[in-house]
Amino acid sequence: MNEIKLAVIGGSGVYQPAMLDDVSEVAVETPYGEIRPMVGKIAGRQVAFLARHGREHSLLPHQLNYRANIWGLKSLGVERIIATTAVGSLREELAPGALVLVDQFLDFTKQRPLTFFESGEVHRAHIDVTEPYCPDLRRQLEGAATSAGIAVHSGGCYVCAEGPRYETAAEIRMYSQLGGAVVGMTGVPEVVLARELGICYAGVSMVTNWAAGISPIRLDHADVVQIMNEHGQKIVNLIIGCYQAIGAVSDCGCRRGSEGKE
Template sequence: MISSAKPHPVGVIGGTGLTTLSDLEITGERQVETPWGVPSAPLVDGRLGDQPVIFLSRHGNPHRLPPHQVNYRANLQALYDSGARTVVGVNAVGGIHRDMGPAQVVVPDQIIDYTWGRASTFFEGDLQSVTHIDFTWPYDDSARQILIDAAGAEKVPFSGFGVYGATQGPRLETAAEILRMERDGCDLVGMTGMPEAALAAELGMRYVCLGLVVNWAAGKSDHIITMAEIEEAIEQGMSGVRRILEVSIASLGALTPLPQCS
């Protein structure tokens, strides 16, 4: 799984605060175009030791794109064209499982897609043949283990499992919707997990989710969800997310690239 060749850049999709990793050297910023349009924000290039990293703000900079209007195809294509073969999607999520409360880090292993109407595949239009990717395991297991090991080493409170339920947004869910998702087997709820994971798989990229629980999902607490509690959980939990990335980036970059789908 580990390559001895020159490391590929690791793509990190998340918020702008991720560029404050310790010992990270920012080397440039560039706007790019893809056949699918422009990504959410300029790509920010950096180095963490000898490992190149490319950061992309999923919702733009400033934060302006709602989850259903993110150009996921352009984002993943831009990272792929820039050499990234492993991508970490940092996602703010709501906790459904009793062990996944605010400020907890989660590395999920499965996903259920409840989104609709999003441009969700590269394989459409004037095709010579139809392509069906295998999506049995949506998150790369080798990359997951690296994040799990890093969380344990850094003593960050985390769960190394979970089913991510991806909803349409931008509104939060009803209590009844969360109950339905819990019956379906979901442990987490978020709005940006799909089609990001599937598009990465179509490109043959290793993709892993690093989730930060920012609130209890609807009906899982005795009060309504407020932005104040979400911001408090982000402030408490992001230091752990950054520490996990800091100690895992080099190992993620050393993973052998997967073959591209065709």
């Protein structure tokens, strides 16, 4: 198989690789377990698709094998990942249905393996994440959105909570005061692991609900899925447009994170 340089990680509501042609499944062994991404084509370019929660959404955020997922995609040759997430909104201007190209994160996870480095490789393990999401890939997503007439909010801080419960109203007030724009449960450590392996990573977040204490109703996962079903095609069109037109990898700095895996 030729190296697959592009990948999509589909979050809640984006389970199937409908954006791809000529789809097949591949098994990839990693030091952390096996993954089974789907591989197909967008505009003749090979793209790997990985359903983050499994194709039946059977895995909760704290159960995900983040290290196997990112290591496995790197093993296929992936250089760029577009990852989708369903999020709650902390900002009045980000109503349900809005798309946000996040550019920063706040990490409130508690019990997940956060890194590939488990021994004292200090010079490699202390990676720079001043810009955790690839600025070049985000610009290319912005260009695809403009071309397709898709409204996106460029920039915003993604707050990653541990889950699987939803947040309290007090937590949401705190996240908002700290500068958070949206809240989800899966963006970290995924983005950090990608940087450790020198992969360009961009996050596309779909607002599915107002966060706790802002929402006038109780939070329910069924409502999240409904919003994703109503608006999810915008994410698919955005990714297709980006990968159809994407150019060569620029010197964005992502590859210098830890000089790749050994």
